[in-house]
Amino acid sequence: MVSRVDERRDRLPATGWAVLGVLSHAEELSGYDVKKWADHVVAFFYVSPALSQIYGELRRLEELGYVVSRAAPQDELRNKRLYRITEPGREALRHWVNHAPVDPTVLKHNLAMRVWLGHLADQDRLRDLAERHVAETERALGEVRTSLLRSQDRPAWSYPVTVLRWCERYYRSELALTRELLTDLGEAPN
Amino acid sequence: MVSRVDERRDRLPATGWAVLGVLSHAEELSGYDVKKWADHVVAFFYVSPALSQIYGELRRLEELGYVVSRAAPQDELRNKRLYRITEPGREALRHWVNHAPVDPTVLKHNLAMRVWLGHLADQDRLRDLAERHVAETERALGEVRTSLLRSQDRPAWSYPVTVLRWCERYYRSELALTRELLTDLGEAPN
C-alpha cells in the first residue's frame, strides 16, 4: 500500500527541485532569500519562479520532509521563517539529479514568434524588435559574466561555474543568432 | 467607458496570439488542426500548447470577434468546428506583432539545472544526461531541416522560412554548446 505522500515522491515539478537545489547550496534561507538566489543564478538557465510559488514549494517540501523550518522572529511585529534542507531532502534531490529523465527544454521565444508572423508586420518594426532583443541579451550576458567573475575562484563552486560558462556561451550564441536573423531580415532601413 | 471585453483587448497570453497566428497562415482549421500546426512548426521556437488550451483560446478569440466558427458535421455522430480568422482578428494580430513589447524569452533548461546540481551527481550519469540531450537535439534539428526543405521554395512562406533558418542555427548551436559542456565535464569515463 502506497500512501498519498509516497505517490508524490519524486514527482515534484522542476520548480520544486530548483528550490530544493538552491537550499542544497546554502545553509539556511528564507523564501525571500531563495528568490534572490533564483534571480541571480538559476534565472540564466531556468526561469525564476515567482515568490508565491517558492513559498508554496517550500511548504510542500516541508510536508515531504525534504526541508525543515524554524520561525526566526526579528522583533514583535516581523517574523520570518528559515528553511534548511534535510538529509532525506538531499537524498531525494540526488536521486532526481541522477535518475530522472531529462525533460525537454522549454523555449518560448517571443521574437521568433513575431518574425514568424512577419507577413503581418512592418519590416522596420521587426528589425527594431530584433535590436531590442540584442540589447536585452547583451544585458543578460553582462550579468552572467559578472556572476562568473564572482564565483570562478571558489573550488567548491565548480559545477555552478561550469553552468555559468555554458550560460555565457549560450547568450553569446543567442546574440550571434539574432544578428544573423537581422541580416536575413534585410539590411538596415536607413 | 470601457467594456470588459475592451479591457482584455490586446492582453491575450502569447498562446492566444500563437493560435491566432496559426489561423492567419491558413484558411479554416479545427482545434485539432491548430494543434498539429503548432506541433510541427511553432513548437521549434515556442512550446506547443495543449489541446485543451487551444480549444479555450479559440473560444476566447471568438468572443473577442477575432475568429468565427462554423459547425462542420461529418456525419450524425461526429461534429467538428472549424475556425477562421476575421479582419478584426488580423488587425489585432498585426497590432500585437508590431507594437507589443518583446517579452523576455522563457527558457527552462533541464540539463543545465542538473549540471548546476552536479555536486550531488555522479560524473558518469551527468555525462549520460548530456549525451541524451545531444541525441534529442539532433532529432529536433532533423525535424527542422525536413520542415525547411518542405517550405523553402514557396515564396509566400518567406517569414516562416526565415524563422526555420533561425531554428536550424539555434539547434546547431545547442548541439555545439552541449558538446563543449561535455568537454568541461571531463573526458569520457571509459
Next chain:
DNA sequence: CTCGAAGTACTACTAATAGAAGTATTCGAC
C-alpha cells in the same frame, strides 16, 4: 475479417504559475 494501434475531436479536472495586495523597515534625498 477482426483486433489493436494510431488518428480525430473534444471536455473535465487538476496542477502550476503569475500577479496583486498587504505590511513593516530601512535608506537616502530634500
Next chain:
DNA sequence: GTCGAATACTTCTATTAGTAGTACTTCGAG
C-alpha cells in the same frame, strides 16, 4: 524630520497550462 523609494516577507486569488478521459474512425497486420 519626513516623504518616497527600495527592500524584506508573506499570502490570496486569478489565470494558464497540462493530464486524463470519452468516443468514434480509419488503417494495417495477421
